[in-house]
Amino acid sequence: MPGIVCAIRGGPNSQPTINTAISLAKDKGLPVFFVYIVNLDFLSHTQTSRVSILSEEMQELGEFILLSAQAEAEEKGAYSDGIIRQGNVEEEIINACKEFDADYVILGQPQVKESENVFDQNRLEAFKERIEKNGGVEVIFAEKGE
Amino acid sequence: MKKVNRKLFLIPILAIIGITLTWNTSNSQAQELENSPYIIGIIFDEQGQQIVDAEVSLISNVDSEPLSKTNTQPDGRYNLEVTDRIPDFLSIHIERPHFEKVTLELNQAQIQSLRSGETLSIEDTVLLRRINPAFWIASVIFVIVLVLIATGKLHNTLAAMLGMSLLFIISYIGGYINEDLFIFDFEGSLNYVDWNVIFLIMGMMIVIAIVEKTGIFQWLAFFAYRISGGRMWLLLTILMLITGVASAFLDNVTTMLLMTPISVQIALALGINPLALLMPEVMASNVIGVSTLVGTPTNILIGSYGDISFNDFLTNLTPGVILAFIGLLLYCGLIFRKDLAKAHAPSPLLLEKLAEHGEITQPVHLKKAGWVGLGMVILFVFGEKIHLLPAVTALIGATALLVWIKPNIEEMIEEVDWTTLVFFISLFIVVGAIQEAGLISFIATGISQMVGSSLILSMLAVIWLSAILSTIIANIPFTAAMLPVIGFLTATVPGANTKVLFYCLSVGSAMGGNGSLIGASANMVTAGIAEAAGFRISYGYFLKKGFPALLITVSLATIWLLIRFH
Known part of the structure; x- marks a missing residue:
């Protein structure tokens, strides 16, 4: 079933991404698959390695964030579903595109220091090319967040 | 047959003769030893600390082989046996890496005394520190480890392991080429590892691994939401108390690791910025954790080094912690009032999800963990009467708990945070190197000269120096490095023998963790989870909210310590 893959991680910076995905879903009559990817790289800044328990907690958190986005989509008249993945953000978005035979991918452009973001501008462009080469999926960038 | 019997009869007789001869021989040797004169003495460093493992030799002249040789014990004492013929000239040669060599010439009266078989007591010897390349290398490696941890360029454990490995490479390979590059060998380095700390952390980790799977934290957070009935100040107070009290008995990192996701969900459901709950929670965790021996990693280090019991921490710090918590609560209520005022009733869908997450998942395990936890608290409190170490408890x-619950033991052992244990072992060795090479002695002397003999000045210096430095460098390595310094000040500053300076270090290093994002591991974990949910806690944001909290809480705790100990 074709649809729109929308990678989010919650917070105000994800709102434009969610809005773009919902508008597109309504225009094209496609479902939105909100994707939340659990990434535990921040543990490298501590001496702990509580991957197992933290992974479970982050999945719960991810489900909650997805549920919020789904509730918003439903309220605005778009059909949506939520998917949790864990691991490398780029790889998991590509996998989700393949899994749901996506027509579109919506990517956000959060406004934090480039070095601290998975999607800095250059990498974002390279990632867009990679997704498009991988299976004819159209990549749409959402407006920049607050 | 008779011959065989006779032989059998002879065996016990020969055995008795053999044993008797051996007994007599060893007795006569003992008599010889008893008659041998001894030279005894104690060796100190400039700070009055006993020096262990210094090589003490008795020589008749510079070129000859030593007549006798020994090493100092942990109490700095040596006992040099004089077994040979006693010549006319004798001197004692003392040497140890990182110290100036000392030669003490014995006078004729002392030599005569030895000849008459009397034990000769040498007056206390002080060895002076020597700054050699090893001193600089150990210091630079320590700084590199601190920088790697502070900047996050390497995982904390990897940074400490790198430092430890560099020390060994330089000691073994460099030391082979030039003895001035030698810091310590592997065996010597293990003397600096505090196994009481390692086993205490390990035991607590197993208990925590069982407790955290029961869903108690999530249930408590949801319980706070329910009983607050939409009153945000009450929700904030209860969440801060839950986090703080949990941190006092478990560890800050685990507490925040479990409280942060559910708190973010509560905040999202209420439509408020999650940071308005997370920042007060993590700061409460850093403040209230100070009140018990097991509440913070720094307290575990301090308790073990300073021989401070669970009770001592409770009685000497809890009133100060309560005072600091009240200050923190008022401060948080004030700075987050606008965020909290935006709360609205949650949607039924989100509330249902929240309630689902806020359930006790393993009630039987929780009950058993509760009983064992109670038993552990009793042992922590009363165990000191029977010299029961906290690590043993x-x-x-x-x-x-493992025997009672019978979980999959392999899974349970995997739950132990081995990287933290390796971090501590590696860190002890890195800090041990600067202690061995003399950096700690220089710092101790410097602080001692700064504060003189004033207890108040010492207390203020230790609290505020450790609080401010904890905002720049991670508080665990900082505290580990400061322990010998505090030990020295405790021994030299009049009135400090109540161990007040250790409490000052405890307050400063833990509450100082609130001053910046890198001040405590719990801060980093909270920030990481919040960012993964789309709410960033930047270094600047944490500094802006956290540093005033540091000033308020540390000031209030300082007032309490001054009232209590002065």
């Missing part, structure tokens, strides 16, 4: 508690 933690291990007994962990074992009792």
Whole structure:
């Protein structure tokens, strides 16, 4: 079933991404698959390695964030579903595109220091090319967040 | 047959003769030893600390082989046996890496005394520190480890392991080429590892691994939401108390690791910025954790080094912690009032999800963990009467819980945070190197000269120096490095023998963790989870909110310590 893959991680910076995905879903009559990817790289800044328990907690958190986005989509008249993945953000978005035979991918452009973001501008462009080469999926960038 | 019997009869007789001869021989040797004169003495460093493992030799002249040789014990004492013929000239040669060599010439009266078989007591010897390349290398490696941890360029454990490995490479390979590059060998480095700390942390980790799977934290957070009935100040107070009290008995990192996701969900459901709950929670965790021996990693280090019991921490710090918590609560209520005022009733869908997450998942395990936890607290409190070390209590508690619950032991052992244990072992060795090479002695002397003999000045210096430095460098390595310095000040500053300076270090290093994002591991974990949910806690944001909290809480705790100990 074709649809729109929308990678989010919650917070105000994800709102434009969610809005773009919902508008597109309504225009094209496609479902939105909100994707939340659990990434535990921040543990490298501590001496702990509580991957197992933290992974479970982050999945719960991810489900909650997805549920919020789904509730918003439903309220605005778009059909949506939520998917949790864990691991490398780029790889998991590509996998989700393949899994749901996506027509579109919506990517956000959060406004934090480039070095601290998975999607800095250059990498974002390279990632867009990679997704498009991988299976004819159209990549749409959402407006920049607050 | 008779011959065989006769032989059998001879065996016990020969055995008795053999044993008797051996007994007599060893007795006569003992008599010879008893008659041998001894030279005894104690060796100190400039700070009055006993020096262990210094090589003490008795020589008749510079070129000859030593007549006798020994090493100093942990109490700095040596006992040099003089077995040979006693010549006319004798001197004692003392040497140890990182210290100036000392030669003490014995006068004729002393030599005569030895000849008459009397034990000769040498007056206390002070060895002076020597700054050699090893001193600079150990210091630079320590700084590199601190920088790697502070900047996050390497995982904390990897940074400490890198430092430890560099020390060994330089000691073994460099030391082979030039003895001035030698810091310590592997065996010597292990003397600096505090195994009481390692086993206490390990035991607590097993207990925590069982407790955290029961869903108690999530249930408590949801319970706070329910009983607050939409009153945000009450929700904030209860969440801060839950986090703080949990941190006092478990560890800050685990507490925040479990409280942060559910708190973010509560905040999202209420439509408020999650940071308005997370920042007060993590700061409460850093403040209230100070009140017990097991509440913070720094307290575990301090308790073990300073021989401070669970009770001592409770009685000497709890009133100060309560005072600091009240200050923190008022401060948080004030700075987050606008965020909290935006709360609205949650949607039924989100509330349902929240309630689902806020359930006790393993009630039987929780009940058993509760009983064992209670037993552990009793042992922590009363165990000191029977000299029961906290590490032993933690291990007994962990074992009792494992036996009672019978979980998959392999899974349970995997739950132990081995990287933290390796971090501590590596860190002890890195800090041990600067202690061995003399950096700690220089710092101790410097602080001692700064504060003189004033207890108040010492207390203020230790609290505020450790609080401010904890905002720049991670507080665990900082505290580990400061322990010998505090030990020295405790021994030299009049009135400090109440161990007040250790409490000052405890307050400063833990509450100082609130001053910046890198000040405590719990801060980093909270920030990481919040960012993964789309709410960033930047270094600047944490500094802006956290540093005033540091000033308020540390000031209030300082007032309490001054009232209590002066």
